[in-house]
Structure formats: C-alpha cells, structure tokens
Amino acid sequence: MNIASILIMGGIAFLLAAILVILDRYLASYGDCDITINDSKTLTVTGGQSLLSYLMDNKIFIPSACGGRATCGFCKVNIPEGAGPLLPTESPFLTRSEVARNTRLACQVKVKSDLSVIIPEKYLSIQEFKTIVESIKDLNYDTKEIFLRLDEPEYISFMPGQYIQLKLPDSDEYRAYSIASPPDSNNFIELIVRLVPGGCCSGYIHRDLKTGHKVSFTGPYGELALRENSDKDIICVGGGCGMAPFRSIIRHLFDTGTKRDVKYFYGARSVRDLYFVDEFRKLEREKENFSFIIALSEPDKDSQWEGEIGFIHQILDKHLQDNNNAEAYLCGPPVMIDMTMQVLLSKGIAEEDIMFDKIQ
C-alpha cells in the first residue's frame, strides 16, 4: 500500500465525517423545548430524548414497568399538543377513545418541540426513596425476599397491593416489584424477587446485591390496592411470583382484625416453587375467616402432593359458589389473569370489583 492510498482514503473519510458532524449539529439537535405539565409547571429541556426520561430526570415518576421498551403500556399520559403522529409501537396499547383523547405512551414520544402534557394528579405524589438492604433471604431455589430499610425519606405511605419500581444501579432502567410487607411497617419494605432467566434486574439482585448495599426505588404505583372501606368478602388469586401483593393485603387485613371472609388461591408449578406456605397455613389455623388453597399444575410424582392439581382458574371454578358478591384481587401472568377473569365473571362477581396486576 502506498502513501497515496492512505492519503486518499483518509481524505474521503475525513470529508464524510465532516458532513455528518455538520448535519448532526443542525438536523439532529432540537434545541431547547418547553414541556408544560398540567398547564402549571414548565420544564425546559434540550430536545431529542423521550418524554418519560425528561419526567424521570425532573423527579416526576410515571409508572413504567418495562423501562421504556413499549411492552408494558403503563406510562400513559395525555399530550394535547406537540407529540407528533401516533407511532405503531404505541397503538397496540391504546383504545380508540384514548387515541381520540390524545393519550400517548410517554416512553415513545420524543420531545422535538414545545409540548404540553396532562399527568394524573396521583402520579405527582410519587416519590423517589433511597434505601439500604437490611437482609436477603432465600425463599426457594429461584426466589429471594429482600428487606429494604428506608433511608431518605424515612417513611412511605402506600395501600396494600401496590408496587414500586426498583432502579438498577448505574443505569436508568427500572423494574416493577410488588410490596410484600403491610403498610403499617412503614419504614421498611419487603420485596419478593424471582430470578428471571436473562433478566438484568433480577439477575443483579440474585447475584450482586448484598446486605448493606444502597438502592433506590420510586413509588408507590398501581391500581391493585385493597379497598379498606368495603365489607365484601375477598378473593385473592395469585400465580407464580404474584404472591407479594397478597402477603401485604392479607397481613394488613388480619393485623387490623378484619371480619371479612378472605380466600387466597395460589397457583404454582410444583412443590419446589412454593414459599410462605407455613406462614399462611398458620394464619389459616388461627383465623376462621381465612382459607388458603394451593393448586399445582405439574406436581412432581415423588413429592406426594395431596392438595389440588390443575391450573388456578380451574380450581377457583371448583371452589367458588355461584352468585358470588365478593371483591377479587388478581396478580400473575397475563394468561392467568384473563382466564381467572372469565371464571370470576361467570360466578357473578361484578367487573368493577375485580382488580388486577398483570406481571409481564
């Protein structure tokens, strides 16, 4: 190779790089944009990023269980102007009436010009909490219980059943976990974290998180929250790692001496997937108005399982009476929630009395 070829190729590369730098400077930058929140507060940001990330940077925490990948559809906000056209990544999560009301996913809307956004009042009270890991306990082969002591602020107020979003250290990613402790122990929370194969957050918690580490979370979030003023009977249905919110709900109910009849249906694959069974069995012996029903879908042959066998919605169908007037709380994988909903509706439970949290 001679000098000429080096010079010419270098020259071509330099010229092309210069063109790109100039274009990047004038076309890819959007300058300062104003985000007006609820017609009252204005944030001035340098455009180009997603609306969700600017709101997070300014301590406005909107639920986003998937961390901005458009897979959970939680970060819905109304954007009356400035959002640009609806993107194909958003449309699967929005109903026609939501599209008509200019509802968008905050993680998909890029801020390219001034825009105004309507954020529900309940999200504005969501805070960021700094915590210290108090202890970590193995519940079974792939699930751990994490105790977090609140450091700043020291107290949290939440409704049993709600969830928080744990922040991954050194990144902007969040993952949603339900709170497993009752709300009266308000200076610490417990989380139940199942190891998801390939999952970055659960992998980090299982592998690297140790007692004494500092982690932060935002919350509380969620529509699945106990209705304390109601006197209807309660049916809880959890599947897989959907145990956490019910532990919070049930512990809170019996700590406050409830007289409501509570049935907790829990579905798992096999005996080795179960945890907290002794705790709930003890409660079942002590309280007349509590019953705990476990259903295994694939029990091991040598485990001598004597309880129910089948999917949890089938077992629910078997145990519930018709014309039921109870309130139902569901937490688990989307398929389980959908199947369980059908059973509950067929048993006469009103749709507005069914609250659920789909774990993606």
Added chain:
Amino acid sequence: MNLFTILFASLFTSNIALSYFLGMCPFIALSRDIRTAWGMGCAVTFVMAVTAAINWPVYHFLLVPFHIEYMQYLSFILVIAVSVQIVEIIVERFFPVLYVNMGVFLPLITVNCAILGISLFMILRDYSFIEGVFYSIGGGVGWTMAIIAMAGLRSKLTFSNIPEPLKGPGITMIIAGIMSLAFMGFAGIAGL
C-alpha cells in the same frame, strides 16, 4: 447503449431484486405492509442514486489516477454508510412514523448488498456518469417496484390458506421466485 435501454434494463430485465436476488433481507422483512415497503423503497432508491453519483467520481477521479482501484470496496462502503446516516437523520426528524416502522432496517441499508451491487456493476460495466446515475435510479425504482408488488401480494395472502410451515418468509421466497420467472419474460419481449 442508450440511457433508455439502461433504465429499462435495470427496471425490468435485470431487476436487482428479482434477477440478481440482491437486497433480500429487507425485501422479505419489510414487505408485510405497502406503506412501509414504499418508505423503504424510497430510502433505498435515494441512497442508491446518491451513492452511485458520489462513487463514480470517487472511482474515476481519485482511485483510477492513483492506481488504487482495489480500494473501491472500502471507499464505496464508506460513502454508503455516511449516506445512510444522512437519510436516517432526515427520516427521524421529518417522518417519525416511517422511522419507527423501518426500525432496525433503516441503518441496515448500509449493508444492503443491492446498494453496493449497483455501484460495483456500474464500474464493472464501464458506464459514464450519466449512465451510472440512470442505472442506479432504475435499480432503486426497480427494487421499490419489486418490494411494493411483493407487499401487495402478501396483503392478499392474509386471506389465503397457507400451509403452516410455509407461513411468513417461506411463502415469500416462493413468491419471489415466481415473480422472478415473470420478470425473465421481459427479456424475451424486449430482446435485451
């Protein structure tokens, strides 16, 4: 060869997608929907024409005089990569829906072999600058035509009873083969 013949040949008889089977990856992946196919076709045509127009002088005025023709692959790829980057910046800024629809395939135009193919064929066949530009526009429009035809056919397939293992890319490859046979017919008509 006159300009019309070059244009006609690159559009029909030697269609870059259907007779050389170049640029198959986006051809199969983005032919599910006509609008996306049209957007991709426009982007590919633009990049093809621009890169051919830049690559011709780069080859004839820089590489040939210094006897470094062997650097053509590297310099062509550099020009293509930068052109794609420019298209990406423009599409993201002005056509956000198209940008999301194209997803990863927009930056992947960089490694779309149809684009490098057009520049290399242009040099190989010793076209003049004007001939090269016509050839590249014809090639781009031909590729666009092929992907839109494919998208149209695939939208009809929604209502067809396709055997399970052939759904998706399988049936698309078979259709591409049949379309290719049909395009071969043009050669007979025009005698080119």
